[in-house]
Amino acid sequence: MNVIWRKEWLYEYESPWSVFEKLTLVNLADRNELLRYFGNENIKNVKHDVGDKKRELMELKSFNEELLYQTLKINLKEHNNHIIQSLIKPFHGLYSSWEHWFYKDLHWCERCLSGGYHSWFHQFKLFDECVFHKSNLLNSCPKCRGKIPFLLTNKQLDHAFMCKCGHSLAHLHSSSWNEWMGPNHLDQNILRWLQNSDDNKNQFKWIIHAQHCNLKSLIKASPEETIEFDDSNPIQHDQYFSSPFQNKLLRVCSAAYQRVEEELLTTVLEEHRHCISQLMELKKTDELADFPTICTYAYAYVFWRKSLLNKEYFYCDTLCRTVDNDSFYRGPLIIRDHLEYFADQIISYQMRSAGGINQNVLFWVLEKIITKFSANFFIDWLKVAGERSMEASVPQWNEIEQLRDNSFPNIAIKYIKCENSSSCSIEFYHLDEIQSGSKWKCPHQDERNKEEIKSMKSFTPQKIAMLVMSNPNEENLKLQKSVDKYVKRLSF
Secondary structure (H helix, E strand, O other), X not given: OOOOOOHHHOOOOEOHHHHHHHHHHHOOOOHHHHHHHHEOHHHHOOOOOOOHHHHEOOOOOOEOHHHHHHHHOOOHHHHHHHXXXXXXXXXXXXXXXXXXXXXXXXXXXXHXXXXXXXXXXXXXXXXXEOOOXXXXXXXXXXXXXXXXXXXXXXXXXXXXXXXXXXXXXXXXXXXXXXXXXXXXOOOHHHHHHHXXXXXXXXXXXXXXXXXXXXXXXXXXXXXXXXXXXXXXXXXXXXXXXXXXXXHHHHHHHHHHHHHHHHHHHHOOOHHHHHHHHHHHOOEEOOXXXXXXXXXXXXXXXXXXXXXXXXXXXXXXXXXXXHHOXXXXXXXXXXXXXXXXXXHHHHHHHHHHHHOOEOHHHHHHHHHHHHHHHHHHHHHHHHHHHHHHHHHOOOOOHXXXXXXXXXXXXXXXXXXXXXXXXXXXXXXXXXXXXXXXXXXXXXXXXXXXXXXXXXHXXXXXXXXXXXXXXXXXXXXXXXXXXXXXXXXHHOOO
């Protein structure tokens, strides 16, 4: 196979994906042919289909490095490594694998791809727009919405730069290679960040979550809050896993959530407490009546609370906030993995830098995360509540998980170890714009409705079950069936 290629067709910060697409285009080749040609001995020995793991473009483990160099006139593996390392260097040590930092599906800029160019910046999770054009990135075919794997594969792709559905991601021709273009000028703030990322590497540590931090915002941001802690009396690693410390940690997390709940109940929800009581206690006028229209604010609060605490039921016999003892020391379980991730990063760095764990630092950071998330999560539930409360329906759990991911704050924590001192300082960066909650009209705000709700009877499944046990007549069984049907509509 005689491969056509020119060295000037590969640009700065370019990913192998567009390199191989251009090779496919100018050589009228199939991607599988290119894989077989550039593959190492392991690839050449595969007799049947080559799996996705051997098609990866990040480390190029399945490719013949020397043959790539002979063809492209550049060491593509070193080219990859240099770009990836420069992107993740400021956050060294946060993840054990590069894969955590980059999308598995192709993300691209239409304007860049129109010139045959795709960048590692487009795949990097810390950027949500093109760093060259400041335009939003695409992550699925505009026509069929299919996802394109970031691999050397024919999956979801037909001809070069063309989706299986026939949509051209870029209108390129092998004869017009002179129109191919590299990137425009890179934002100088980003360039300086990458160039200076190794400065003071022993004095501070960035702690972020790859899916919940925007690098463009972080570069320009000032810390929302900075606080100093004394590191002179740390606890040891084995104490962290002890039951007394874990219980204390749970109380701290639970208290942070409860502060948000208290604030909501004394502000935006103050005028809707009777609505919350009606929904949580499943109140209606009598056995034959329908359940009233659900107040949007009550809906948002009740299902925000249920999903946040991962509770089995949304209903109870009294306002759960005051009597639900089983969740009094219960943190926001829906983000438990995120909290554990940040805790692990803080502890790991403290053990390396100070030889022990400063529990006050850990508590402060987790409290900040929980309060930010809990407030965001309620605002997003309030957005959902408008139509859902009228329908008396709830989202599926996968929709709630998406809601959780959207609500988790974009944040960064800068842990600064003060030189020649037993103290440290923590800078907390909040990178989101302040959200405002949706405003809805409550159907139960006049005094007559409020008095009606007070006089309503509660029809929770537990009460109806006891009623049926004591008197299993046809009317009670019919009531039980109607209550169970209603509760099922509001269960996830």
